[in-house]
Amino acid sequence: xxxxxxxxxxxxxxxxxxxxxxxxxxxxxxxxxxxxxxxxxxxxxxxxxxxxxxxxxxxxxxxxxxxxxxxxxxxxxxxxxxxxxxxxxxxxxxxxxxxxxxxxxxxxxxxxxxxxxxxxxxxxxxxxxxxxxxxxxxxxxxxxxxxxxxxxxxxxxxxxxxxxxxxxxxxxxxxxxxxxxxxxxxxxxxxxxxxxxxxxxxxxxxxxxxxxxxxxxxxxxxxxxxxxxxxxxx
Numbered sequence: 001x002x003x004x005x006x007x008x009x010x011x012x013x014x015x016x017x018x019x020x021x022x023x024x025x026x027x028x029x030x031x032x033x034x035x036x037x038x039x040x041x042x043x044x045x046x047x048x049x050x051x052x053x054x055x056x057x058x059x060x061x062x063x064x065x066x067x068x069x070x071x072x073x074x075x076x077x078x079x080x081x082x083x084x085x086x087x088x089x090x091x092x093x094x095x096x097x098x099x100x101x102x103x104x105x106x107x108x109x110x111x112x113x114x115x116x117x118x119x120x121x122x123x124x125x126x127x128x129x130x131x132x133x134x135x136x137x138x139x140x141x142x143x144x145x146x147x148x149x150x151x152x153x154x155x156x157x158x159x160x161x162x163x164x165x166x167x168x169x170x171x172x173x174x175x176x177x178x179x180x181x182x183x184x185x186x187x188x189x190x191x192x193x194x195x196x197x198x199x200x201x202x203x204x205x206x207x208x209x210x211x212x213x214x215x216x217x218x219x220x221x222x223x224x225x226x227x228x229x230x231x232x233x234x
Contacts, residue, residue, distance in 0.1 A: 004176060004213060004226065006194055009114060010164045012155075012179035013124035013131065013145075015202050017111070018101040018138050021048070027076075027097025031085040043079045050075040055125070055154045065152045068127040072098045099130045103138035104200065110219020111141045117228045119143045123164050123177075125154050156187030165191070176213070178222065182206045196222060 014020040021044060028035060028043050035043060054071050057063045076095035085094075114120060122145035124131050131147050134140070144167055151159040165172050172192030179185050180203030185195040189212070196214035197206055206212060216222040 004194060005174070006118070006176045006226075007170045007174040008119040008121060008168050008176070010121045010123050010161075010168075010175050010177045010188070010193065011111075012177075012181065012184050013122050013134065013140075014101070014126060015200060016178065016180040016198055017107040017122075017140060018103050018134060019200075019202060020098070020101045021202050023097050023099075023101030024048075026100075027094045028079060028083070030097075031080065031083050031090060031094065032087060033084070035083055039083070043083055046082060047075040047079050050078055059154060059157055067149050068125055068147075068154075069095070069130050072130070099126075099133040100137055101134065103140065104218070106219045108139040108141070110223060113223045113228055114219070114226070115141050115143065117226075119168070121146060121164050121168060121175075123155075123160065124148065125160075155184055158187065158191050161188050161191045161193065165193075176226075180204070182210055182212075185212055186210070198222060 011017060024047055025040060025044055028040050051071055054074065058065055073091065073095045077091040080091040080094055111120060120143050122142045125148045126134060127149050128147040131145055135142065135145055146163045146167060148154050148160045151157065151163055153159050164175060168175060173194060175193045176196055177185055177188035177193045178196045178198055180198050180200035182197065182204045185197060189195050195212040196216060197212045198216050198218060214225055216225060
């Protein structure tokens with residue numbers, strides 16, 4: 001495949017660079033009393049459904065904007081109540097688990113390698129506060145990290161992707177959006193960004209009709225496909 005002519009990489013964070021469900025799952029298992037194995041997965045699903053539904057309601061104009069940390073706390077309260085967790089701080093402690101997901105094994109080294117050749121921009125639905133803690137704990141290297149909170153909406157709203165375009169000072173077609181979620185890449189593609197799918201166990205795989213620029217097995221593969229021996233443009 002010909003070399004993509006790009007100036008910067010834009011990375012999704014949750015699911016693409018860190019295993020978000022694993023962090024929440026660990027928080028659920030730390031509840032008092034702890035749920036059994038099937039109970040953990042049911043509670044994780046309850047959390048995920050709440051976050052997805054409430055973000056969609058905000059996107060559809062059905063409720064006012066609330067930052068990701070506030071929605072995570074709503075989800076944590078639902079889960080703590082459903083689990084019969086004891087203690088007034090159970091929900092707050094559980095909500096913190098969303099800010100401590102483990103990185104995928106190739107994330108830190110892959111970003112470090114790519115950062116030697118391209119400007120790297122993180123672009124996440126996580127709040128600014130959560131994104132700071134996630135990046136620090138996971139050892140993620142950025143030149144700039146942007147939260148959808150700055151647009152007061154959530155991906156896949158085009159306003160979120162415009163944050164990266166405006167911050168980079170480059171036209172959309174000079175940016176490569178990297179994500180494990182096909183829905184994320186489709187939204188970036190509609191704004192004119194180039195796209196790279198990274199396969200992850202918790203991602204959203206491409207449909208047969210999707211036409212992304214790259215399909216990769218991880219960040220090591222992505223770095224190799226981008227030819228990281230080249231210097232960054234501009």
